[in-house]
Amino acid sequence: MSLTHIQSFVAVAEEGHVGRAARRLHLTQPPLSRHILALEDELGAQLFERTPRGMRLLPAGEAFLQHARRILAEVDAAVHTVRGVGSERSEP
Amino acid sequence: MSLTHIQSFVAVAEEGHVGRAARRLHLTQPPLSRHILALEDELGAQLFERTPRGMRLLPAGEAFLQHARRILAEVDAAVHTVRGVGSERSEP
């Protein structure tokens, strides 16, 4: 499991479409599709239903989405916090 | 930034020692040391003070540690949740 895979998952979940998500992430479809397959394989559960129109979240996917968003938010918070603390050298 | 780097950081923070953390992670020192350096580079802040006895957390490192633990806990929760939901196929 990697943060990249999680970001990919969230993008596909939000777009409901691998192609659009790929463009949003500045990536091509195949690697993005592989991210999702790797996640599903690692979790041992199908996260999306493949329809002719795109990708629909399954219950397991909805559950994962909530955690995925919190993970990414926490990573963001970590970065901002450290950058804040890190710049506290000598106050101007 | 990767989950591996974050795990490495937590291990070093807890052990205060790259060598011990490396053994705990079943890894050698060099890659582990590089994980920390990569994190510090990416965050633009020094996380540890290098002493002859090992590694001591700096304020920025302490701040990051809290977030790091929450990230890893959230990842764990995500995995367990999905595995739980995923096994709800047809109840036995």
Add this chain to the structure above:
DNA sequence: ACGCGTTACGTATCACGTAAATATC
């Protein structure tokens, strides 16, 4: 036939481990 996701495959990048270097006591 079209639009979607996936698989095949070749190449560039990344990440490891062994070995050597650097630094502090």
Add this chain to the structure above:
DNA sequence: GATATTTACGTGATACGTAACGCGT
């Protein structure tokens, strides 16, 4: 000189993109 981290360097694994495929409408 011993113990700690870090850099050098060679090799195996990863991950991308292009192209070809499979499937349903």
